[in-house]
Amino acid sequence: MSMTRLLCCLALLLALPLQPACAGLLQDRREARQLEQAGIRVLRDIAYGNDERQRLDVYLPANPGRGPAPVIFMVHGGAWVTGDKDNGSVALNKALRWVPQGVVLVSANYRMLPDTPPLAQADDVARALAHAQQLASGWQADPSRFVLMGHSAGAHLVALLDAAPEIATQQGARPWIGTVALDSAAFDVESIMQAPHMKLYDKAFGTDPATWQAASPTLRLEQPGTPLLAVCSTRRDDACPQARGFATKGRSLGKRVEVMGVDMSHRQINHELGQDNGYTRDVERFLRSLGVLRL
Template sequence: MRSVVAGLTVWGLSVLLYAASDGSGLVQACSADYQSFCQDVKPGGGRVVACLRKHLAELTNSCRDTLRDIGPITGDTPRQSLPAPVSAAPGSVLRDVSYGADPAQKLDVYIPDHPDHAAIMFMAHGGGWEFGDKGAQNVVEPKASYWRARQVIFISANYRMLPQAAPVDQAADLARAIAYVQAHAQAWGGDPARVVLMGHSAGAHLVSLITVDEGIARSAGVQPWLGTVALDSAAMDVPALMQSRHLPLYDRAFGKDPAGWAAVSPYQQLKARPVPMLLICSTERATSCDSAERMAAKIAQLGGKVTIKPLARSHMQINAEVGADNEETTTIDTFLHTLGVG
């Protein structure tokens, strides 16, 4: 089969993909991916499409986007099928609001006392892509209290974890959650256009990936947002991370096959100017600030607005103490003011 495919004309390969996809447009978008991963799959019955989906994290962006156009990929939900909004009174907290069918796809909404077209801080927790919770003390407080006092809605979201969902699917979950928040923000007194993404550690990697990979946000129905705050991620450049000495948790998250690393790497997926970003990194970690500096340099080269802030704070402090009277909170506030929040 490999020798036959290698000798196919462009027209012949088109016939194969057309038969496999019912004319979905995979011909132009996925021909290279087909030859890389699915040459031995017999066309027909959707078998080639199924094969490509199994290699989602390794596909080119154009092929992934086309697959999403054909039908939902794990973690994708069309905007019109999002769960119905849950209304709440000012000053209340909505817990375990479902933004998807999976039990992990829930978020908490912390509404200020006087929301009026309020800005929204959307928080993604860390935990090495395999644990963590939206309600953990170091995720919520003092963040929620701090921003609610400033009449900003605070959202804390859960998402599926390893081994159930790979990082690319986790990013899709969070994009779905963002779309839900934007679709229903007005029910809470919020402004769907005034959303700021924030994540810590693995969560910082995921919100950064959503920020630079337009296909993830577009597939979930996410509308433009104001900016993104990444709290101490060492995984901005996944290939560089994996090719250097690293913790085993990164092997569990990204695997040992280099072919798939670029697809989940914010640095590699950064190809156009993103929304403004704030990258806070701990100088107490070996690779965090190096990773942030490389990311910031590429954003700047693309004409984007980026602020990098190295802090002599531990990885956990940079998360747990946001909202307290300290340098990281001041840095975030300054960034938010540039976005018109605060």
């Protein structure tokens, strides 16, 4: 082998561990360029607690419109054990779609398993919400016009706050105007744990029936509260039945609950929201009904 070829091989071998990091850096730069071109300013890693996971990002219009803006408060998924607020599928498409329409987007991290169980994660989300509401006026946003949105485990957490708003009140949060739960299959944790289920639920909810009940939005729901949209994948066996069970309980209490079944994967429900498609426009109809987007 020639010296030149040997050096080339060594260079490739040395570069291999760097490839994921380089790819991530290039992706970050692409996303930053897209946001800049759309006139979106990002405030990153605002602390709402002492843990490094207790951070939130804020996506702001570079030129705010007249009057305080509504806020969409996004909570990532990841089976209560992984995920991050600045993953492209969590915030980017939603920011590119809605911030230019005069909406402020907040994307929050929270502590996760194994150290922080879902009920404590809900406390983190509530604490992040309270902090965002406190800072909202400085962003020219309206602290009384927040919509909670979450995907997967994040959808479970925002649905839990919707069903049991006292969790949020105890962390200093003010009322919000609506909730969008993107493909949660955990509205009734107790029924999941009493039937054959994936191991991830054991890691999240353990063996104590009291915990199952406390972590179940359907079982915690006792008052009408604010409107909720539950988007669910018709490709999954459990997501839409769980959402319909919550809707039945909510409607019996006079709550406005909409269930939107979509022929999309669990990932697509998050990633494609904010793209120019019929699914996004259907979610936007719900947001418009709350006065969040312009008619």
